[in-house]
Amino acid sequence: DGSYWLGQKHSRSPRFIYPYEDWPFKAMVWEIADKSGGLFRVDHGELQRINSAERGVRGDMIFDAAESESGVWLSTSAGLSLVNRETGKVASFGRDHGLPVNRSTSVASVNGETFFAMRHDDHDGGLVKFDPETSVFRTITTAEGLPTNALETVSVVGDQLQLKFGVEYVRYGNFGYRQFPPVTFNPETDRVNKIVKPEQFKQNVAQKRAARERGRAFPILGGFTLGKKEIAGESWLLGTRGALIVPETVDLNELGRPFPEVEVLASTDPRSLLLTEARNLRKGRTLTMEQGIAHENPFVVADALAKLKVPVPKEDLDALTAALKSDTAELRSTAAIQLLRSAGELPGAVDALRAVADDPHPAVRAMAALAITEHTDDFPAEALTEIMKNGSYGNPPFAAESQIGIGLGQDAIIRAIAKRDSIDGRVFNFLLKFPPRYDSWSRDKSIFTAFGDAVKKRPDLARLILTGAKNTHTGGSTNRDFMRDVFRYTGPEMKPFVLEALQSKDRIIRANGALAVGAIGDESLVQPLLDALKLESGLSKGAVVWALGELQSKEALPRLVDLYREARNAQKRMYAAGGMQFAQAVVVNQAETRQIANIDELGADWDEIKASREAENAPADPRHDEPLLSPRMVLEAVEKIGPEHAQEFFRGLVGEKNDHEGRLAAARGLGDAPEDERNESARVLRILAADAANPRVQAAASVSLFLISDETGPAAVKTALSGPGFAFVLDEIFTRVPPERYSKFKFAVEELTRIGDNSKTTDFVRERAVKILQACR
Numbered sequence: 067d068g069s070y071w072l073g074q075k076h077s078r079s080p081r082f083i084y085p086y087e088d089w090p091f092k093a094m095v096w097e098i099a100d101k102s103g104g105l106f107r108v109d110h111g112e113l114q115r116i117n118s119a120e121r122g123v124r125g126d127m128i129f130d131a132a133e134s135e136s137g138v139w140l141s142t143s144a145g146l147s148l149v150n151r152e153t154g155k156v157a158s159f160g161r162d163h164g165l166p167v168n169r170s171t172s173v174a175s176v177n178g179e180t181f182f183a184m185r186h187d188d189h190d191g192g193l194v195k196f197d198p199e200t201s202v203f204r205t206i207t208t209a210e211g212l213p214t215n216a217l218e219t220v221s222v223v224g225d226q227l228q229l230k231f232g233v234e235y236v237r238y239g240n241f242g243y244r245q246f247p248p249v250t251f252n253p254e255t256d257r258v259n260k261i262v263k264p265e266q267f268k269q270n271v272a273q274k275r276a277a278r279e280r281g282r283a284f285p286i287l288g289g290f291t292l293g294k295k296e297i298a299g300e301s302w303l304l305g306t307r308g309a310l311i312v313p314e315t316v317d318l319n320e321l322g323r324p325f326p327e328v329e330v331l332a333s334t335d336p337r338s339l340l341l342t343e344a345r346n347l348r349k350g351r352t353l354t355m356e357q358g359i360a361h362e363n364p365f366v367v368a369d370a371l372a373k374l375k376v377p378v379p380k381e382d383l384d385a386l387t388a389a390l391k392s393d394t395a396e397l398r399s400t401a402a403i404q405l406l407r408s409a410g411e412l413p414g415a416v417d418a419l420r421a422v423a424d425d426p427h428p429a430v431r432a433m434a435a436l437a438i439t440e441h442t443d444d445f446p447a448e449a450l451t452e453i454m455k456n457g458s459y460g461n462p463p464f465a466a467e468s469q470i471g472i473g474l475g476q477d478a479i480i481r482a483i484a485k486r487d488s489i490d491g492r493v494f495n496f497l498l499k500f501p502p503r504y505d506s507w508s509r510d511k512s513i514f515t516a517f518g519d520a521v522k523k524r525p526d527l528a529r530l531i532l533t534g535a536k537n538t539h540t541g542g543s544t545n546r547d548f549m550r551d552v553f554r555y556t557g558p559e560m561k562p563f564v565l566e567a568l569q570s571k572d573r574i575i576r577a578n579g580a581l582a583v584g585a586i587g588d589e590s591l592v593q594p595l596l597d598a599l600k601l602e603s604g605l606s607k608g609a610v611v612w613a614l615g616e617l618q619s620k621e622a623l624p625r626l627v628d629l630y631r632e633a634r635n636a637q638k639r640m641y642a643a644g645g646m647q648f649a650q651a652v653v654v655n656q657a658e659t660r661q662i663a664n665i666d667e668l669g670a671d672w673d674e675i676k677a678s679r680e681a682e683n684a685p686a687d688p689r690h691d692e693p694l695l696s697p698r699m700v701l702e703a704v705e706k707i708g709p710e711h712a713q714e715f716f717r718g719l720v721g722e723k724n725d726h727e728g729r730l731a732a733a734r735g736l737g738d739a740p741e742d743e744r745n746e747s748a749r750v751l752r753i754l755a756a757d758a759a760n761p762r763v764q765a766a767a768s769v770s771l772f773l774i775s776d777e778t779g780p781a782a783v784k785t786a787l788s789g790p791g792f793a794f795v796l797d798e799i800f801t802r803v804p805p806e807r808y809s810k811f812k813f814a815v816e817e818l819t820r821i822g823d824n825s826k827t828t829d830f831v832r833e834r835a836v837k838i839l840q841a842c843r
Contacts, residue, residue, distance in 0.1 A: 105140075105149065105156065106287065107311040113286060116154040116311070123147045124158045124168075128304045130219075131295045134175040136198050138297060140309065141170035141182060146194075151298065159203070166192050166205045172219040174227060176253050181227060183217040188235045191215045193251070206256055213246040213262050220251075227251040229258070233276040236266075243272035261826060286310060340365050344466045359385045364394035365466035371400050372465035377408035378415075387418045395427045399463040402433040403472060409437045416441045423449060429462035432474040440482040445492045450479055454500045476500070484513045489520035491530055498534045501548030518555025528556070528563040532578045533570075549578060553585035560586060568598045577609035584613030592619045599625065607695040615703030620711045623704070627715055630700040634725060637697060701731045709735035713743045717750045729754060729763045737770025737802065748776040755782040761791020769798040772810075780813040787817035793827070796834040808841035815842055 104123050105116040125142025132139050140147040145160035145168045160168045167186035174181050178198065184205075185191035192207040192215045207215050218232040231246040244264040251258050267275075284291045289306035296302075303310040344365035347353055353361070358370025359382075371389060374382055389401035402422065405415045419434040423446065435449035453459075458475030480502045483493055497517075504514065521527045535549035553560060560582065567579025576598060583591045595610050595617075611629060614622040704712045716735040719728035733754045739747035754767035755778075768782035786795045799811075811818070821827065821835040 128309045129171040132173040141173045183220045364397040368397040368400045377411040396463040406433045429459040484516040498545040501545040504551035532567045550581040553582040573606045577606040580609040580613045584616030615706035633697045709738035733766035737773040765794035812842045
């Protein structure tokens with residue numbers, strides 16, 4: 067009826083809080099902006115705030131609490147918080163500290179260690195274990211035997227833990243729902259007691275099981291109660307708006323919600339009346355286009371402008387330009403959308419949009435910036451930076467009460483830039499700051515083709531991006547990745563510039579030159595790459611090795627042998643040195659904690675980095691910008707060159723028994739031996755196939771013997787299938803053996819039948835065994 071009601075205080079009802087799982091932790095959606103949740107204590111009838119969501123306790127919704135040697139742990143909707151009961155200080159942890167996800171719904175302490183149930187989305191999460199002696203979080207997932215990562219609760223039962231799992235949506239097969247039954251977890255061995263199968267069901271059952279029972283109203287703070295824990299003589303009430311610590315002397319039943327009476331006043335909303343008029347006219351369809359555009363009601367005008375055909379006729383430009391001056395955001399946005407759609411064919415459209423480059427509405431500013439970027443020589447870097455930092459403005463208003471998806475985010479900027487007539491240094495400096503991901507545009511060849519063509523037209527740009535790429539991260543990509551991918555679309559005419567980069571005094575630029583060589587694919591640059599290795603002492607060799615692999619340089623194999631040994635020795639020194647756990651800040655692998663040695667162990671390399679800190683373009687962090695050459699980098703290069711050319715290399719990896727990665731690569735690579743080297747490679751494979759201490763290597767070697775038709779192949783496969791690594795053998799078969807050769811495994815029917823009938827193994831492994839058996843029959 068055109069009126070609205072205002073209350074003196076909000077109702078303090080539960081808020082929906084969704085922790086975005088992107089790293090770094092920054093994007094929280096708060097329904098109410100006061101962030102009034104946190105940790106509170108009732109003391110002598112007064113409510114004291116110990117900590118707030120902004121200063122410590124990350125999540126407003128606190129699901130569980132448990133006392134430990136370190137303090138009181140809280141499981142929240144946005145991470146873990148550790149509370150010191152004496153000082154009230156809070157330390158909080160999320161994905162940026164090594165957790166697999168941010169949401170934790172349960173916590174339990176046993177034998178001095180603390181365990182957390184973590185879950186986000188359908189299948190992400192796991193059981194997180196905190197060791198107070200090392201202060202390290204370790205994530206236990208399906209890779210370590212959990213039936214699923216969708217963990218909901220963890221509780222102590224005797225000296226064991228009981229794990230309960232949530233309802234999952236299965237995104238494959240019949241797209242139904244499933245839930246695994248509870249299991250017992252041994253905290254000493256970090257293993258579950260048995261393998262369990264999930265129950266499958268439809269959506270109606272899933273909704274009932276997934277529904278969380280609504281607790282009673284939470285005292286004082288509002289919202290609803292999620293749980294209650296007794297800790298050191300105090301009651302910790304946990305709810306959707308935070309946690310409340312109540313001493314045992316306080317009667318919980320007397321705790322109320324001391325809100326004053328709400329004073330209400332009524333008022334008429336002019337906007338509601340205008341919208342009602344526009345709605346009625348829209349239903350009645352009584353206005354012509356001309357009458358709608360000339361109407362006094364801005365919402366009626368917005369409806370009329372939204373009906374204009376695109377490109378907009380020249381005679382309607384004045385109406386759109388006038389609409390951009392309106393105080394009504396819906397009208398300005400509608401006009402801007404129509405002008406942006408017509409910018410390439412309607413003279414004056416871009417100039418009209420240029421006039422609203424500073425519009426209060428961010429979507430209108432974004433449309434102006436996109437039009438200027440694509441259709442003029444100007445480059446509004448500041449406006450584009452605003453869009454890149456905000457990510458996207460969603461669907462802007464279109465007409466009186468609608469929205470439209472026209473794309474006003476980062477992808478729209480990249481498309482607009484690629485369509486420019488002039489992609490110059492200003493543009494590339496911007497792209498180096500906000501590098502687009504190549505894999506996001508791999509299907510649209512026009513984007514990076516445009517960037518490559520710009521460099522070919524102005525070769526001086528090659529020097530700019532070779533010297534300007536210093537590993538700035540944006541959305542998972544780096545500007546060195548972008549630099550490399552631009553060179554994929556250039557050509558041999560870039561040779562002078564990459565040669566110059568390979569001889570630079572700056573190791574980052576030398577590495578960039580190597581990446582560019584690999585991207586260009588010019589085989590004549592193999593020798594300069596090998597020469598460049600002589601300049602390196604460890605930190606930039608990774609880029610050179612990657613480039614040699616991209617060029618499939620067989621002549622580099624002898625040098626790669628030396629580099630592999632060098633990398634292995636450096637790796638052993640680092641592991642021996644121990645040092646800093648740094649991957650808890652950047653979650654690369656949710657199930658493992660990666661390590662880097664004490665930086666002083668880098669020796670000469672670190673001395674060089676320290677000496678270069680005062681250089682103009684010194685890397686900010688050598689561990690981040692220039693990772694140490696690793697054995698894996700060398701192995702990946704050799705795989706690209708071709709295992710059939712690297713038999714001597716692989717045979718040389720077998721000598722060191724502790725080099726599991728190298729021995730596994732050899733066990734697979736020797737299976738591609740050419741005819742004239744099969745006897746020698748088979749001799750080495752027999753040694754690896756007898757390595758029962760490493761079932762993965764044994765499995766790979768036995769399948770390789772089969773592939774090269776060695777007479778010992780069948781016996782090796784049968785032995786491996788009969789051992790603890792039978793699942794690895796099946797994995798090697800399905801990964802490396804063509805399906806038409808499955809029938810050749812008739813010699814292993816007995817072993818395969820035993821695996822297929824084994825109810826203690828997983829369905830996935832049993833199905834693989836059955837599929838091979840079917841081919842044998």
